[in-house]
Amino acid sequence: MKFDVSRFFEKDRKERIDIVAKFANLTEQEIQTLENSGGISFEQADKMVENAIGTFSFPLGIATNFTINKKEYLVPMVIEEPSVIAAASKAAKIAKIRGGFEMQNDESYSIGQIQVVNVDVDSAMQKILKSSKEILDLANSKSNTLSKIGKGAKEISCKEIRTDAGPMLIVELLIDVGDAMGANVTNTMCEGIAPLIEKITNGKVILRILSNYSTRRMVSGTATFEKEAVGGQETVDNIILAYQFAAYDEYRAVTHNKGIMNGIIAVANATGQDTRAIEAAAHAYASKNGRYTSLTQWDKDNDGNLVGRIEIPMSVGIVGGIINVHPTAKICTKILGVQSASELACIIGAAGLAQNFSALRALASEGIQKGHMRLHARNIAAAAGATNDQIDTLVKKMTSEGNISINRAREILGEL
Ligand code: MEV
Numbered sequence: 001m002k003f004d005v006s007r008f009f010e011k012d013r014k015e016r017i018d019i020v021a022k023f024a025n026l027t028e029q030e031i032q033t034l035e036n037s038g039g040i041s042f043e044q045a046d047k048m049v050e051n052a053i054g055t056f057s058f059p060l061g062i063a064t065n066f067t068i069n070k071k072e073y074l075v076p077m078v079i080e081e082p083s084v085i086a087a088a089s090k091a092a093k094i095a096k097i098r099g100g101f102e103m104q105n106d107e108s109y110s111i112g113q114i115q116v117v118n119v120d121v122d123s124a125m126q127k128i129l130k131s132s133k134e135i136l137d138l139a140n141s142k143s144n145t146l147s148k149i150g151k152g153a154k155e156i157s158c159k160e161i162r163t164d165a166g167p168m169l170i171v172e173l174l175i176d177v178g179d180a181m182g183a184n185v186t187n188t189m190c191e192g193i194a195p196l197i198e199k200i201t202n203g204k205v206i207l208r209i210l211s212n213y214s215t216r217r218m219v220s221g222t223a224t225f226e227k228e229a230v231g232g233q234e235t236v237d238n239i240i241l242a243y244q245f246a247a248y249d250e251y252r253a254v255t256h257n258k259g260i261m262n263g264i265i266a267v268a269n270a271t272g273q274d275t276r277a278i279e280a281a282a283h284a285y286a287s288k289n290g291r292y293t294s295l296t297q298w299d300k301d302n303d304g305n306l307v308g309r310i311e312i313p314m315s316v317g318i319v320g321g322i323i324n325v326h327p328t329a330k331i332c333t334k335i336l337g338v339q340s341a342s343e344l345a346c347i348i349g350a351a352g353l354a355q356n357f358s359a360l361r362a363l364a365s366e367g368i369q370k371g372h373m374r375l376h377a378r379n380i381a382a383a384a385g386a387t388n389d390q391i392d393t394l395v396k397k398m399t400s401e402g403n404i405s406i407n408r409a410r411e412i413l414g415e416l
Contacts, residue, residue, distance in 0.1 A: 005064045005074065009086065012388075020062060023074050024335040034060075038328035048325070060270060060328065061085040062335075065092035067100025068350045075351060076332035077266035082375035083368070084262045087358030088351055094230065095223040098305070101353065103221030103346035105314065109154070110182040111211040112173040112190040119203030121169045125158040127200050128171055132156045138196055139173060139189040146185060151176040153189055171197055174216065179341040181274060181317030186210040212277045213284050214315040219349035225306040225357060231365055236306045238364035239357075243298035250292045256356065257286055257295050260310070263355030267348045271336070272322035272329030274315075278348075281313035296356050310353040314345040377404045384409035390416060 005019055021031050039057050046052040063075040063085050075092075077085050095101055116124065128135070132155075139153035146152035155174040160167055173193070175186055190208035198205050227236050246256035261279060268275045286295050296310045318341050323329050338344045362368045374395060381394035384406050394412050398404045 008062065008064045008089075016062065020074055020335055024337060026331065026334065030331050030334070033327045033331060038331065040326055044325060048322075058269070060332070063088040063092065063351065063354075065089050065096055066347070066350065066354070067092070067096050068103055068346055070100070073337070073347060074335055075267055075347060076270035076335050077263075077351070078269035078332075079262065079266035081262060082379070083371050084266055084355065086371075086375075087362075088263055088266075088354045091225075091354035091357040091361075092350075094225045094357075095354065097226045097229055098224040101221055101223045101346075101350035103219060103349050105217070105219040105342040105345040105349070107216050107218075108177055108179070108182075108341055109216035110175045110177045110186045110315065111214065111216060112175060112186040113207065113209060113211050114171040114173070114190055114194055114197055114205055115207040116169040116171060116197060116201055116203040116205055117166070119169050119201045121160045121167050124169050124201035124203060125160070128156060128158050128169075128197065131196075131200050135173075135193050135196060135200075139175070139193050142189050142192040143185050146176070146178065149178060151178040169201065169203065172211075177317070179318050180320045181277075181315055181341075183210050183274065183277070184320070212280045212315070214277075214281050214313040215285070217313055217315045217345070218311060219314040219345040220309070220311040221346065221349055221353065222307060222309045223350070223353055223357075224301065225308065227300075227304045227306065230306050230361060233304050235361065235365050236300055236304060239306055239360045240298050240300060242360045242364045243294060243296070246294040247297070248293075253286065253293050256359075257282065259359035260295050260312075260352040260356045262359075263351035263353075264312070264348050267351045268316065270329065270332040271316070271318075271344060272326050272333075273317070273348075274321070277315055278313075281315065285311075285313050296353060298360070306357075308353050308357055310349055310356070312349060312352065314348055316344050316348060317341050318344055373399060373404060380404055380406055380409050384413055386413060 017031060017034055039055050045055050058078050058080055060076060060078050063077055066073040066075050135156055136153045140147045143152055153173055153175045157172045159170050161170055173189060177185060187210055194205040194208045227233055230236050246253045265275045268278055282295060286292050295312050296308055298308050301307050318333055318338055323333060336347060377395040377398045378391055381391045386394050394409055397412050398408055
Protein backbone atom coordinates (compact mmCIF):
# COMPACT_ATOMS: atom_id res chain seq x y z
CA MET A 1 0.00 0.00 0.00
CA LYS A 2 1.29 3.53 -0.85
CA PHE A 3 1.19 6.11 1.92
CA ASP A 4 0.93 9.81 1.30
CA VAL A 5 3.21 11.51 3.77
CA SER A 6 3.66 14.64 1.70
CA ARG A 7 3.51 17.91 3.67
CA PHE A 8 3.53 15.88 6.89
CA PHE A 9 4.76 18.95 8.74
CA GLU A 10 1.58 20.85 7.85
CA LYS A 11 -0.74 18.27 9.37
CA ASP A 12 -2.00 18.50 12.92
CA ARG A 13 -1.00 16.00 15.56
CA LYS A 14 -3.98 13.71 15.05
CA GLU A 15 -3.46 13.57 11.28
CA ARG A 16 0.23 12.79 11.78
CA ILE A 17 -0.52 10.02 14.26
CA ASP A 18 -3.15 8.63 11.87
CA ILE A 19 -0.63 8.44 9.03
CA VAL A 20 1.96 6.77 11.24
CA ALA A 21 -0.61 4.39 12.70
CA LYS A 22 -1.74 3.28 9.23
CA PHE A 23 1.83 2.99 7.99
CA ALA A 24 2.91 0.82 10.94
CA ASN A 25 -0.39 -0.92 11.73
CA LEU A 26 -0.40 0.46 15.25
CA THR A 27 -3.03 -0.89 17.63
CA GLU A 28 -5.55 1.35 19.42
CA GLN A 29 -3.53 0.93 22.58
CA GLU A 30 -0.30 1.96 20.86
CA ILE A 31 -2.04 5.03 19.40
CA GLN A 32 -3.28 5.90 22.87
CA THR A 33 0.20 5.51 24.30
CA LEU A 34 1.49 7.99 21.71
CA GLU A 35 -1.40 10.38 22.38
CA ASN A 36 -0.78 10.21 26.13
CA SER A 37 2.81 11.25 25.49
CA GLY A 38 3.85 7.70 25.98
CA GLY A 39 6.56 7.82 28.59
CA ILE A 40 7.28 5.41 31.37
CA SER A 41 5.47 5.46 34.68
CA PHE A 42 7.19 6.50 37.87
CA GLU A 43 7.01 2.88 39.04
CA GLN A 44 8.96 1.80 35.96
CA ALA A 45 11.46 4.61 36.41
CA ASP A 46 11.91 3.63 40.03
CA LYS A 47 12.86 0.12 38.95
CA MET A 48 15.31 1.39 36.31
CA VAL A 49 17.48 3.75 38.33
CA GLU A 50 18.30 4.55 41.90
CA ASN A 51 16.85 7.45 43.88
CA ALA A 52 14.21 8.17 41.20
CA ILE A 53 12.03 11.21 41.76
CA GLY A 54 10.26 11.42 38.39
CA THR A 55 10.56 11.13 34.63
CA PHE A 56 11.66 13.62 31.96
CA SER A 57 10.26 13.81 28.45
CA PHE A 58 11.60 14.96 25.07
CA PRO A 59 9.91 15.69 21.72
CA LEU A 60 9.26 12.69 19.47
CA GLY A 61 8.93 13.50 15.75
CA ILE A 62 8.89 11.61 12.47
CA ALA A 63 11.42 12.09 9.69
CA THR A 64 9.78 11.36 6.36
CA ASN A 65 10.98 10.35 2.87
CA PHE A 66 13.57 7.76 3.89
CA THR A 67 14.26 5.02 1.36
CA ILE A 68 16.95 2.68 2.65
CA ASN A 69 17.98 -0.40 0.71
CA LYS A 70 14.86 0.14 -1.44
CA LYS A 71 12.50 0.03 1.55
CA GLU A 72 10.40 3.03 2.66
CA TYR A 73 10.62 4.15 6.28
CA LEU A 74 9.07 6.66 8.61
CA VAL A 75 11.89 7.38 11.03
CA PRO A 76 11.05 8.31 14.64
CA MET A 77 13.47 10.78 16.19
CA VAL A 78 13.67 11.92 19.80
CA ILE A 79 15.56 15.17 20.06
CA GLU A 80 15.21 18.58 21.68
CA GLU A 81 17.01 20.53 18.93
CA PRO A 82 14.90 22.33 16.32
CA SER A 83 15.61 21.75 12.60
CA VAL A 84 17.05 18.24 12.95
CA ILE A 85 13.92 16.34 11.93
CA ALA A 86 13.13 18.76 9.10
CA ALA A 87 16.74 18.53 7.91
CA ALA A 88 16.71 14.71 7.92
CA SER A 89 13.43 14.64 5.99
CA LYS A 90 14.71 17.12 3.41
CA ALA A 91 17.96 15.19 2.90
CA ALA A 92 16.06 11.92 2.56
CA LYS A 93 13.77 13.52 -0.02
CA ILE A 94 16.72 14.59 -2.16
CA ALA A 95 18.46 11.21 -1.73
CA LYS A 96 15.25 9.46 -2.81
CA ILE A 97 15.55 10.97 -6.31
CA ARG A 98 18.56 8.69 -6.86
CA GLY A 99 17.10 5.67 -5.06
CA GLY A 100 17.80 6.60 -1.43
CA PHE A 101 20.44 5.21 0.92
CA GLU A 102 22.35 2.00 0.27
CA MET A 103 23.52 0.70 3.60
CA GLN A 104 25.35 -2.42 4.83
CA ASN A 105 25.82 -3.99 8.24
CA ASP A 106 27.41 -7.42 8.03
CA GLU A 107 28.25 -8.58 11.52
CA SER A 108 26.92 -8.17 15.04
CA TYR A 109 29.94 -9.27 17.04
CA SER A 110 30.35 -7.85 20.49
CA ILE A 111 33.87 -7.75 21.98
CA GLY A 112 34.50 -8.74 25.59
CA GLN A 113 37.85 -8.03 27.22
CA ILE A 114 39.59 -9.86 30.04
CA GLN A 115 42.65 -8.22 31.54
CA VAL A 116 45.25 -10.67 32.87
CA VAL A 117 48.25 -9.51 34.91
CA ASN A 118 51.20 -11.25 36.59
CA VAL A 119 51.71 -13.57 33.63
CA ASP A 120 54.38 -14.52 31.19
CA VAL A 121 52.39 -13.10 28.28
CA ASP A 122 53.86 -15.22 25.46
CA SER A 123 53.33 -18.60 27.10
CA ALA A 124 49.93 -17.55 28.50
CA MET A 125 48.80 -16.64 24.98
CA GLN A 126 49.80 -20.08 23.69
CA LYS A 127 47.89 -21.78 26.48
CA ILE A 128 44.77 -19.67 25.94
CA LEU A 129 44.72 -20.33 22.22
CA LYS A 130 45.20 -24.06 22.82
CA SER A 131 42.24 -24.05 25.20
CA SER A 132 40.02 -21.91 22.93
CA LYS A 133 37.35 -24.55 22.53
CA GLU A 134 37.03 -25.18 26.26
CA ILE A 135 36.80 -21.41 26.91
CA LEU A 136 34.21 -20.85 24.17
CA ASP A 137 32.12 -23.77 25.42
CA LEU A 138 32.17 -22.37 28.93
CA ALA A 139 31.25 -18.90 27.63
CA ASN A 140 28.36 -20.33 25.61
CA SER A 141 27.07 -22.29 28.58
CA LYS A 142 26.28 -18.87 30.12
CA SER A 143 23.69 -18.03 27.46
CA ASN A 144 21.21 -20.64 26.35
CA THR A 145 19.30 -18.09 24.30
CA LEU A 146 22.18 -17.23 22.00
CA SER A 147 23.45 -20.81 21.70
CA LYS A 148 19.98 -22.05 20.73
CA ILE A 149 19.88 -19.75 17.70
CA GLY A 150 23.42 -20.57 16.59
CA LYS A 151 24.86 -17.32 17.95
CA GLY A 152 27.09 -16.81 20.97
CA ALA A 153 30.84 -16.77 21.64
CA LYS A 154 32.68 -17.55 18.40
CA GLU A 155 36.33 -16.59 18.71
CA ILE A 156 39.07 -15.93 21.24
CA SER A 157 42.03 -13.73 20.53
CA CYS A 158 44.90 -12.45 22.64
CA LYS A 159 47.06 -9.36 22.63
CA GLU A 160 49.81 -7.95 24.75
CA ILE A 161 49.76 -4.39 26.00
CA ARG A 162 52.81 -2.75 27.54
CA THR A 163 51.82 -0.43 30.35
CA ASP A 164 53.57 1.61 33.04
CA ALA A 165 52.67 -1.26 35.38
CA GLY A 166 54.31 -3.83 33.13
CA PRO A 167 53.09 -6.11 30.33
CA MET A 168 49.53 -7.42 30.43
CA LEU A 169 47.66 -10.06 28.50
CA ILE A 170 44.30 -9.00 27.11
CA VAL A 171 42.04 -11.87 26.12
CA GLU A 172 39.26 -10.86 23.76
CA LEU A 173 36.05 -12.83 23.33
CA LEU A 174 34.09 -12.27 20.13
CA ILE A 175 30.39 -12.92 20.59
CA ASP A 176 27.73 -12.95 17.92
CA VAL A 177 24.93 -11.23 19.83
CA GLY A 178 22.39 -11.36 17.02
CA ASP A 179 19.58 -8.85 17.51
CA ALA A 180 20.57 -7.81 21.03
CA MET A 181 22.83 -4.92 21.94
CA GLY A 182 24.53 -7.58 23.99
CA ALA A 183 26.28 -5.71 26.80
CA ASN A 184 24.80 -7.93 29.50
CA VAL A 185 25.53 -11.23 27.82
CA THR A 186 29.05 -10.09 26.99
CA ASN A 187 29.77 -9.11 30.57
CA THR A 188 28.21 -12.33 31.87
CA MET A 189 30.38 -14.43 29.57
CA CYS A 190 33.55 -12.48 30.44
CA GLU A 191 32.91 -12.89 34.15
CA GLY A 192 31.98 -16.53 33.60
CA ILE A 193 35.23 -17.49 31.87
CA ALA A 194 37.56 -15.39 34.05
CA PRO A 195 38.30 -18.17 36.62
CA LEU A 196 39.17 -20.57 33.78
CA ILE A 197 41.46 -17.94 32.23
CA GLU A 198 43.21 -17.54 35.59
CA LYS A 199 43.59 -21.31 35.89
CA ILE A 200 44.97 -21.68 32.36
CA THR A 201 47.39 -18.75 32.57
CA ASN A 202 48.32 -18.85 36.25
CA GLY A 203 47.74 -15.11 36.11
CA LYS A 204 45.41 -12.73 37.87
CA VAL A 205 42.31 -11.38 36.12
CA ILE A 206 41.40 -7.77 36.92
CA LEU A 207 38.74 -6.46 34.46
CA ARG A 208 36.10 -8.54 32.66
CA ILE A 209 34.04 -6.20 30.54
CA LEU A 210 32.54 -5.43 27.14
CA SER A 211 34.46 -3.07 24.87
CA ASN A 212 32.21 -0.32 23.53
CA TYR A 213 34.60 0.14 20.63
CA SER A 214 32.37 -2.00 18.42
CA THR A 215 34.52 -2.33 15.34
CA ARG A 216 32.94 -5.69 14.52
CA ARG A 217 29.49 -4.06 14.25
CA MET A 218 30.13 -1.51 11.57
CA VAL A 219 27.47 0.12 9.48
CA SER A 220 28.41 1.80 6.23
CA GLY A 221 26.65 3.15 3.21
CA THR A 222 26.23 5.79 0.57
CA ALA A 223 23.68 8.08 -1.02
CA THR A 224 23.78 10.23 -4.13
CA PHE A 225 22.25 13.70 -4.02
CA GLU A 226 21.31 15.04 -7.42
CA LYS A 227 23.12 18.27 -8.13
CA GLU A 228 20.05 20.31 -9.21
CA ALA A 229 18.17 19.29 -6.07
CA VAL A 230 21.20 20.13 -3.93
CA GLY A 231 21.18 23.68 -5.31
CA GLY A 232 23.45 23.46 -8.34
CA GLN A 233 27.08 22.62 -9.05
CA GLU A 234 28.48 25.45 -6.97
CA THR A 235 26.67 24.24 -3.85
CA VAL A 236 27.86 20.67 -4.51
CA ASP A 237 31.44 21.93 -4.83
CA ASN A 238 31.11 24.05 -1.69
CA ILE A 239 29.82 21.04 0.27
CA ILE A 240 32.86 19.05 -0.82
CA LEU A 241 35.13 21.90 0.28
CA ALA A 242 33.27 22.05 3.59
CA TYR A 243 33.87 18.31 4.02
CA GLN A 244 37.58 18.76 3.27
CA PHE A 245 37.73 21.30 6.09
CA ALA A 246 36.40 18.62 8.48
CA ALA A 247 38.68 15.97 7.01
CA TYR A 248 41.78 18.02 7.80
CA ASP A 249 40.89 20.02 10.92
CA GLU A 250 39.94 18.45 14.26
CA TYR A 251 38.10 21.54 15.47
CA ARG A 252 35.80 21.43 12.47
CA ALA A 253 35.60 17.60 12.45
CA VAL A 254 34.16 17.52 15.97
CA THR A 255 31.34 19.88 14.94
CA HIS A 256 30.83 18.06 11.64
CA ASN A 257 30.53 14.75 13.51
CA LYS A 258 28.26 16.37 16.10
CA GLY A 259 25.88 17.09 13.21
CA ILE A 260 26.05 13.41 12.19
CA MET A 261 25.29 12.42 15.77
CA ASN A 262 22.22 14.70 15.74
CA GLY A 263 20.66 12.19 13.34
CA ILE A 264 22.14 9.06 14.87
CA ILE A 265 21.34 9.78 18.50
CA ALA A 266 17.81 11.01 17.74
CA VAL A 267 16.88 7.64 16.18
CA ALA A 268 18.86 5.76 18.82
CA ASN A 269 16.93 7.62 21.55
CA ALA A 270 13.60 6.83 19.91
CA THR A 271 14.40 3.13 19.75
CA GLY A 272 15.82 2.86 23.27
CA GLN A 273 19.49 2.36 22.46
CA ASP A 274 22.53 2.96 24.67
CA THR A 275 23.45 6.28 23.08
CA ARG A 276 26.60 6.74 25.18
CA ALA A 277 27.99 3.51 23.73
CA ILE A 278 27.26 4.71 20.19
CA GLU A 279 28.85 8.13 20.82
CA ALA A 280 31.95 6.70 22.49
CA ALA A 281 32.59 4.24 19.66
CA ALA A 282 31.90 6.82 16.95
CA HIS A 283 34.45 9.30 18.23
CA ALA A 284 37.09 6.63 18.82
CA TYR A 285 36.54 5.44 15.25
CA ALA A 286 36.89 9.00 13.99
CA SER A 287 40.43 8.91 15.42
CA LYS A 288 41.35 5.43 14.22
CA ASN A 289 44.28 6.68 12.13
CA GLY A 290 45.74 8.71 14.98
CA ARG A 291 44.04 11.99 14.08
CA TYR A 292 40.39 12.85 14.68
CA THR A 293 38.58 13.30 11.37
CA SER A 294 35.20 13.20 9.66
CA LEU A 295 33.01 10.09 9.94
CA THR A 296 31.66 10.79 6.45
CA GLN A 297 33.28 11.45 3.09
CA TRP A 298 31.85 13.63 0.32
CA ASP A 299 32.73 13.67 -3.35
CA LYS A 300 30.97 14.04 -6.70
CA ASP A 301 30.24 11.55 -9.45
CA ASN A 302 31.05 12.06 -13.14
CA ASP A 303 27.85 14.05 -13.63
CA GLY A 304 28.63 16.41 -10.77
CA ASN A 305 26.10 14.90 -8.33
CA LEU A 306 27.08 14.83 -4.69
CA VAL A 307 27.98 11.42 -3.26
CA GLY A 308 28.17 10.88 0.49
CA ARG A 309 29.53 7.93 2.42
CA ILE A 310 29.41 7.05 6.10
CA GLU A 311 31.16 4.32 8.08
CA ILE A 312 30.62 4.07 11.81
CA PRO A 313 30.49 1.44 14.57
CA MET A 314 26.87 0.80 15.49
CA SER A 315 26.03 -1.44 18.41
CA VAL A 316 22.25 -1.51 18.64
CA GLY A 317 19.60 -4.06 19.54
CA ILE A 318 15.93 -4.70 18.98
CA VAL A 319 15.51 -7.23 21.78
CA GLY A 320 16.28 -6.94 25.46
CA GLY A 321 17.20 -3.90 27.49
CA ILE A 322 15.03 -0.81 27.52
CA ILE A 323 13.08 -1.90 24.40
CA ASN A 324 11.35 -4.52 26.53
CA VAL A 325 10.31 -1.90 29.04
CA HIS A 326 9.74 1.47 27.39
CA PRO A 327 6.35 1.62 25.64
CA THR A 328 7.35 4.40 23.23
CA ALA A 329 10.66 2.77 22.30
CA LYS A 330 8.66 -0.36 21.44
CA ILE A 331 6.24 1.65 19.30
CA CYS A 332 9.07 3.50 17.53
CA THR A 333 10.72 0.18 16.70
CA LYS A 334 7.37 -0.99 15.32
CA ILE A 335 7.00 2.21 13.25
CA LEU A 336 10.37 1.41 11.68
CA GLY A 337 9.18 -2.12 11.00
CA VAL A 338 12.69 -3.48 11.51
CA GLN A 339 13.22 -7.23 11.44
CA SER A 340 16.76 -7.22 12.83
CA ALA A 341 19.31 -5.15 14.71
CA SER A 342 21.25 -4.99 11.48
CA GLU A 343 18.32 -3.29 9.72
CA LEU A 344 18.07 -0.80 12.58
CA ALA A 345 21.81 -0.09 12.33
CA CYS A 346 21.35 0.69 8.63
CA ILE A 347 18.55 3.16 9.37
CA ILE A 348 20.55 4.89 12.08
CA GLY A 349 23.59 5.14 9.79
CA ALA A 350 21.41 6.62 7.03
CA ALA A 351 19.97 9.18 9.46
CA GLY A 352 23.53 10.25 10.31
CA LEU A 353 24.48 10.68 6.67
CA ALA A 354 21.22 12.56 5.94
CA GLN A 355 21.79 14.92 8.84
CA ASN A 356 25.34 15.62 7.78
CA PHE A 357 24.20 16.37 4.23
CA SER A 358 21.62 18.91 5.38
CA ALA A 359 24.01 20.61 7.79
CA LEU A 360 26.72 20.93 5.12
CA ARG A 361 24.23 22.13 2.52
CA ALA A 362 22.92 24.85 4.81
CA LEU A 363 26.38 25.84 6.02
CA ALA A 364 27.81 25.95 2.51
CA SER A 365 24.95 28.13 1.24
CA GLU A 366 22.67 30.40 3.31
CA GLY A 367 24.03 29.36 6.75
CA ILE A 368 22.00 27.63 9.45
CA GLN A 369 20.72 30.61 11.42
CA LYS A 370 17.91 31.58 9.05
CA GLY A 371 16.21 28.19 9.42
CA HIS A 372 16.93 28.10 13.15
CA MET A 373 15.49 31.57 13.66
CA ARG A 374 12.30 30.70 11.75
CA LEU A 375 11.76 27.75 14.08
CA HIS A 376 12.78 29.75 17.10
CA ALA A 377 10.24 32.40 16.09
CA ARG A 378 7.53 29.74 15.85
CA ASN A 379 8.34 28.56 19.37
CA ILE A 380 8.31 32.13 20.69
CA ALA A 381 5.00 32.85 18.95
CA ALA A 382 3.45 29.73 20.48
CA ALA A 383 4.88 30.57 23.90
CA ALA A 384 3.33 34.05 23.64
CA GLY A 385 -0.05 32.38 23.21
CA ALA A 386 -0.54 32.63 19.42
CA THR A 387 -3.14 30.24 18.02
CA ASN A 388 -2.21 27.98 15.08
CA ASP A 389 -3.60 30.42 12.51
CA GLN A 390 -1.80 33.39 14.09
CA ILE A 391 1.64 31.77 14.24
CA ASP A 392 2.63 32.36 10.59
CA THR A 393 1.75 36.06 10.75
CA LEU A 394 3.73 36.51 13.95
CA VAL A 395 6.75 34.62 12.60
CA LYS A 396 6.77 36.69 9.41
CA LYS A 397 6.56 39.97 11.26
CA MET A 398 9.16 39.12 13.92
CA THR A 399 11.68 37.77 11.37
CA SER A 400 11.23 40.73 9.00
CA GLU A 401 11.79 43.12 11.92
CA GLY A 402 14.73 41.07 13.19
CA ASN A 403 13.20 41.15 16.65
CA ILE A 404 12.28 37.67 17.80
CA SER A 405 11.29 37.96 21.42
CA ILE A 406 8.40 37.03 23.64
CA ASN A 407 7.67 40.71 24.35
CA ARG A 408 7.44 41.62 20.68
CA ALA A 409 5.31 38.51 20.03
CA ARG A 410 2.89 39.65 22.74
CA GLU A 411 2.76 43.17 21.30
CA ILE A 412 1.96 41.87 17.82
CA LEU A 413 -0.68 39.57 19.26
CA GLY A 414 -2.22 42.57 21.00
CA GLU A 415 -2.31 44.46 17.69
CA LEU A 416 -3.95 41.46 16.00
C1 MEV B 1 24.27 21.76 15.02
O1 MEV B 1 23.61 21.00 15.98
C2 MEV B 1 25.06 20.87 14.09
C3 MEV B 1 25.95 21.61 13.08
O2 MEV B 1 26.81 22.51 13.78
C4 MEV B 1 26.73 20.55 12.35
C5 MEV B 1 27.81 21.10 11.44
O3 MEV B 1 28.33 22.20 11.69
O4 MEV B 1 28.14 20.38 10.48
C6 MEV B 1 25.12 22.45 12.15
